[in-house]
Amino acid sequence: MKKSVTIISVAAAGAVAITGIVAGTRSNMASAFGPEDKVVGSGVLPGDRPHKPRPRTTPTISVPSVPPVPTRPPTTPTAQPTTESPTPTKPPASTPKPTTPAPGSFPAGPSQAPACTGVTITPDQDAADVVDKGQAGTTYCFAAGVHRISRTIHPKTNSTLGSDHGAVLTGSVPLTGWTASNGDWVIKGVLPAAYGQTGQCEDNVANVCYLREQVFFNGKHLKRVNSQDKVAPGTFYADYAGNAVFLGDNPQGQAVEMSKTQTAIESDAGGVTVRGLTVEHFATAPQSGAVVLASGWKVLANDIRWNHAVGAMLVNADGATLEKNLIQYNGQLGVGQYSTLNGTIKDNQVSNNNTDGFWIADWESGGIKTTWSTNGSVAGNLIKNNTGVGLWSDAYDDGRVFSGNQIVDNAADGIRYEIGRNGVIENNVITGNGLGTGRGSGRSLWDGGGINVNTSSNVQVRNNTVEDNVNGISIQSRTRGNGPWGLNVLRDVVVTGNKVTMKGGTTATGMVQNSGAVIPSGEVVLKDNTYVLDSLSAERFQKFGQWFSAGEWQQAGLDAGSRFTTG
Incomplete structure (x- = not known):
C-alpha cells in the first residue's frame, strides 16, 4: 500500500521548508534529516506500528539557536594543576576489555551459505x-548464472530463496544499439519518464x-554527470526529457547495462529465508532497499552490492x-x-557504501542506519570505508545495543546515537572516522566524533x-523539538571504561550545547x-565552549578515576 510522506527540514536562517513528497512502499524509510544543527524533527514515516506510540502529524518544530563558537580559556586559568600529570584513581580491575573480532575475521557472503535443495530456478x-x-x-534454488529480475520477487510464508553459489540476481538490462554522436555514444528510448527528487545530495x-538508473560498463559503475557537455570516458549522462543516454566510452563489443528494476525481493509474508545470492544493479529509490526484510526473516550470507x-x-x-x-x-x-522490534544485524561486512553521492554528513548515507526501532542489536559487524556515518541510530530508537563492531575509516561519525533513549554502546573498536565530511560539516565537537x-x-x-577519529567522544545537546516521549533532551549519559586516543589538530572529547x-x-x-x-x-577536552588540558579537566571535576597518558 502506498503512502504519501511529507518530508520536513529546516532550511538556513531557520525557515521551515517542505523538501519533498515521497510515494512510499514498505521499502521506503522516508525520514527527514537535514543539517545536524538545524533539523528539529523527523518526517512522518510509513508503517506505523501498534507496539509503540508514533506521531501521526508533523512533529513540533523548534528552531535551534546557532551553536556557540568554542573559545580558549584565558592565559591564566582559574585553576592550574600543580604538575603536568594529573593524579587519577586507577579504573576498577574488573573493567572488561573489548571483545571485538580481530581484523579480517568476518567471514561473510555466499560462500558461507549452506547447500540448497529444492525447486530449481x-x-x-x-x-x-x-x-x-x-x-x-x-525452497527455491537459483542455478548458477545471471538471473535478470524484471519484477520484484514476493516470497510466501516460510519460503527459502537460496543458491548453491554462483547465482546473480540483477536488476539491470543490457543496452545495445548505440550510435556515435559528436564524439559521444548515444542510445534512445531506454529511460523512464522524468521524476522528482527525493533525498539530499553532497553536491546540492x-x-x-x-536518479535511480545507473550504468555499468563491463561491470564497472560509471559516474553520472549532469549535462551532455561533461560526458567523458568513465561517465554517462541520462537525458530524461529527451529519453537518451550518452556515454564517453565506445560501447561497441562491450557489455553495457543499466539498472531498471527497483526492488529484488520484498514481501509481507513472515519467516522467509534468503541465502547464498548475489543481488546487484537494482534501481532502488532513495531510502529503499534492494532486499526488504519482514517479520521473522533470515537474510544470510548474500552479497548485496x-x-x-x-x-x-x-x-x-x-x-x-x-x-x-x-x-x-x-x-x-x-x-x-525502520519500525522493528528485536531486529538483529550481526556479523556482516558493510563497506564502501554511498557510491552515488548522497550527503555525507547528515542525510542517511554510509554504513548502517536504524530508526523507530525497539530493542535488538547491531553486533559483530565490520563497518568500513563508508562515505557517511558508520553506524547511526536516529529518530526514536529505544533500547538498542551496539556491541562488538569494528567501525573503521568512515567519512562521518563512527557511531551516532541521536534523539533516542536507553542505548548501550559497548566493546566496539572505532578508528579513523569523521575525517571525510564535506558540505555543512567541520572538525568541532558539533560535527561529531568516533562516538556521538x-x-x-x-x-x-x-x-x-x-582511536584517531576526528574527535573522541562528542556529547551534544541540541534543540530538537518534541517526539513521542515529549521534549527531546540529553539526559543520563554515562561514559566509562573507554580507551580514547586523541592526537593532533583540534580533536577533543567533551560536551556542547x-x-x-x-x-x-x-x-x-x-x-x-x-x-x-x-x-x-594539550587542550583535548571541551565543555560548553571552554577548552581544557588533562589536568584542568580533572580539576574541573570531570573524568573521576580516569587515566591520562601519552603515546
Whole structure:
C-alpha cells in the first residue's frame, strides 16, 4: 500500500521548508534529516506500528539557536594543576576489555551459505512468476548464472530463496544499439519518464544523486554527470526529457547495462529465508532497499552490492536477522532499519557504501542506519570505508545495543546515537572516522566524533576503543523539538571504561550545547576512562565552549578515576 510522506527540514536562517513528497512502499524509510544543527524533527514515516506510540502529524518544530563558537580559556586559568600529570584513581580491575573480532575475521557472503535443495530456478525462467505460482514453505534454488529480475520477487510464508553459489540476481538490462554522436555514444528510448527528487545530495548544485538508473560498463559503475557537455570516458549522462543516454566510452563489443528494476525481493509474508545470492544493479529509490526484510526473516550470507540506494532494509521486521552478508558499494546506504522490534544485524561486512553521492554528513548515507526501532542489536559487524556515518541510530530508537563492531575509516561519525533513549554502546573498536565530511560539516565537537551521543537519554558508552577519529567522544545537546516521549533532551549519559586516543589538530572529547538545550548538572558522567594524548598539556577536552588540558579537566571535576597518558 502506498503512502504519501511529507518530508520536513529546516532550511538556513531557520525557515521551515517542505523538501519533498515521497510515494512510499514498505521499502521506503522516508525520514527527514537535514543539517545536524538545524533539523528539529523527523518526517512522518510509513508503517506505523501498534507496539509503540508514533506521531501521526508533523512533529513540533523548534528552531535551534546557532551553536556557540568554542573559545580558549584565558592565559591564566582559574585553576592550574600543580604538575603536568594529573593524579587519577586507577579504573576498577574488573573493567572488561573489548571483545571485538580481530581484523579480517568476518567471514561473510555466499560462500558461507549452506547447500540448497529444492525447486530449481534457471536463468531463463521468470523467477517472480515461479515463486508466485509456488506454495508457502517452498525452497527455491537459483542455478548458477545471471538471473535478470524484471519484477520484484514476493516470497510466501516460510519460503527459502537460496543458491548453491554462483547465482546473480540483477536488476539491470543490457543496452545495445548505440550510435556515435559528436564524439559521444548515444542510445534512445531506454529511460523512464522524468521524476522528482527525493533525498539530499553532497553536491546540492548538480543534484543528481537521487536518479535511480545507473550504468555499468563491463561491470564497472560509471559516474553520472549532469549535462551532455561533461560526458567523458568513465561517465554517462541520462537525458530524461529527451529519453537518451550518452556515454564517453565506445560501447561497441562491450557489455553495457543499466539498472531498471527497483526492488529484488520484498514481501509481507513472515519467516522467509534468503541465502547464498548475489543481488546487484537494482534501481532502488532513495531510502529503499534492494532486499526488504519482514517479520521473522533470515537474510544470510548474500552479497548485496551496487544497488542505487539501500542494500538491505528491515521494515516492520520484528525478530528478523541480517547475518554474514557482504553489503557493499550501494549508492546511498548499506543497511537500513525502520519500525522493528528485536531486529538483529550481526556479523556482516558493510563497506564502501554511498557510491552515488548522497550527503555525507547528515542525510542517511554510509554504513548502517536504524530508526523507530525497539530493542535488538547491531553486533559483530565490520563497518568500513563508508562515505557517511558508520553506524547511526536516529529518530526514536529505544533500547538498542551496539556491541562488538569494528567501525573503521568512515567519512562521518563512527557511531551516532541521536534523539533516542536507553542505548548501550559497548566493546566496539572505532578508528579513523569523521575525517571525510564535506558540505555543512567541520572538525568541532558539533560535527561529531568516533562516538556521538546527540540529544538522547539514558545512554551507556562503555569499554570501547576510540582511536584517531576526528574527535573522541562528542556529547551534544541540541534543540530538537518534541517526539513521542515529549521534549527531546540529553539526559543520563554515562561514559566509562573507554580507551580514547586523541592526537593532533583540534580533536577533543567533551560536551556542547546550544542555548535552548542546556544540560543540567550531573546528567553527563565521564569516569574511569583511559586517554592517550599527544601531550598532557594539550587542550583535548571541551565543555560548553571552554577548552581544557588533562589536568584542568580533572580539576574541573570531570573524568573521576580516569587515566591520562601519552603515546
